[in-house]
Amino acid sequence: MKLFFLKEHSLYKIFKTIEKVPNGRTIYIYIDTEHSFFDNERRGKEIKELLQKKDLNAMFVTKTEKSKYFFSSLGLNVLHQEKHKIIKYLRLIYDFFFNIKKFHLQVYTKKNYIFYVVFGFEVIFVLVILFLLYSLILPSTNINITPTSQIESVIYNFRYYPSSDTEFQQYSRYLSVSYYTGYIDYKYDMTVSTANIKYIQHPSQGTIELINKTPKDYSFVKNTRFVTDDGRQFISLKDFSVLQGTENNPGKKVVLLQAMEQDIQ
Known part of the structure; x- marks a missing residue:
């Protein structure tokens, strides 16, 4: 005879069902590992006394180390059925996604390396979620500024708008600079030295003689x-020509020149 008790079944049902079994029978008993039966060792002693009283040959079917140790420590017969590793891992994955409470209880009970791996994974997962929330709440942007020496490039990459327009900057995707329009009442005084006023009003004049030793006439x-x-500059006051000549008999021309206002520094 096989008796199966799920975690929803009460302790009363477990004991009452065993009491109804005829004396001297052989039975297989399975109790869900999450049942409150395993929370108190006194329950195990009570069921052991009941089995001895009814002279029942009971075999407790276990699937976890916890339940196996519980019955073995009471001196009861145990039939341990180890789950296949693949099924075990699939069940663990299922609990992780659909029954997280049971998953945490199983992992915490074992406290082996899986516990630390899962704990570390959950910490990282929570940190990632917090980082994503932080990124959504406080958005950021990257601005790439490329140096340039061309004034056209600088002007093109900015958008200029009147300072009176308060909405332009809200809808513009470019770097914006506001400008103001108006006028400036500017007044200044200028003084000019009159020390050389005579030379400014009446520049110096003089004559030079030009000599042409080439067989060609030149007109200016x-x-x-x-x-x-030494950098002093003069200009001719009239048009003039220098006739051709030779080495021994060059063409000559006297030209009237006037000093310019500025010399070459």
Whole structure:
């Protein structure tokens, strides 16, 4: 005879069912490992006394080390049925996704390396969830700024808007700079030194003689500039020409020049 008791069955039902078994029979008893029966060793002693009283040859079927140890410590006969490893792991995975409470109880009871692996995994999982929530609550963005020496590139990458427009920056995807329009009442005083006023109003004038030793005539227009070796500048006041000549009989021309306002520094 086989008796199976699930975790929902009461202690009263377990003892009452065994009491109804005829004396001297051989029975197989299975009690779910999550049953409250295993919470108190006194229950095991009571069922042992009941079996001895009815002279029953009982064999307790166990599937976990916990239940096996419970009955063995009381001196009861145990038939241990180890679960297949694949089924065991599949059951563990099922409990992890669909019965997390049972999964935690099993892992915590064993307290082997699986317990620490699961605990570490759950800690990492919680940290990842917190990080994702943090990223959603406080969003961030990356701004890549590329240095440039071209003023056109700098101006193009900014958007300018009137300071009176308060909504432009909210809808713009670009870096924005506000600008102001108006006028500035600017006044200044300027002084000019009159120390050389005579030379500014009446620049210095003088004549030079040009010599042409080439077999070609040269014509020059008014305001032709002449520069001395020390950087002083002069201009011609009229158009002029220098006739051709030879080495022994060069062409000559006297030209009237006027000093310029600035010399080459």
